[in-house]
Structure formats: C-alpha cells, structure tokens
Amino acid sequence: QVQLVESGGGLVQAGGSLSLSCAASGRTFRNYAVGWFRQAPRKEREFVAGISRSGGSTYYSDSVKGRFTVSRDNAKNMVYLQMNSLKPEDTAVYYCAADVAPHFTIRTMSNEYDYWGQGTQVTVSS
DSSP: OOEEEEEEEEEETTTTOOOEEEEETTGGGGGGEEEEEEEEETSSOOEEEEEOOSSEEEEEEETTTTTTTEEEEEEEEEEEEESOOOOOGEEEEEEEEEOOOOOEEEEEEEEGOOEEEOOEEEEEEO
C-alpha cells in the first residue's frame, strides 16, 4: 500500500511559478507510475501530467505541455510537478496518484489509479 501527501500549493499571480511535491510512503514506490490530476470547481477531475515507474517516460496534457514538468526521485519516494507560466485556468485542487502500471506506461484515466493524496489548492490570480 502507498500513502501520498501533496504539498506546495498556494496563491500566485498569472505568469508565476509553483512547485508541487508528492511524498510517498512504502518501500515499493518505484513499482508505481504517478500521475498528477486537477479538479476545478464544477469540473471533472482531469489528467495533467504523469511519469513512469523509473522516471524514464513522461506525458502531459495539451493544456500544460511546455509549461509543466514532472519528475521523480525514487530514492526519496518523491514526485514533483514544476509549474511555470501559470494561468488563471490552472486554478484547481491538484492531486497526485499512484498506479501499478507496467514499465514505461502512463495512464490518463483517474479510475485506473489505485492510491490518491488529499490534494493541494493552487490558485492563480489574473
């Protein structure tokens, strides 16, 4: 079992940057792909970015490609989401989630993920 805790959210002006962290418990963290999702008020939860078990593959939604970067440090059981050039439409609660996916596989559907963090709020003001 894996427990996930997100941190790093906050309030930032448009054009600014934030770095989110996802701390995982469990010695088998390297066996999980990790996805970042977000959910804005009155909207469906959506995939933002994902990273494979080893970190060798990453994948981004079109809305954040070129602005966000996902990375991981399996020795520290950490996953990061660096968010640059933030826009008001990036405002949402951001979640990290773990998926027992095959090597180099990154899934984008939330129902395919097994474990979730509690979320961290990101607010981008215009």
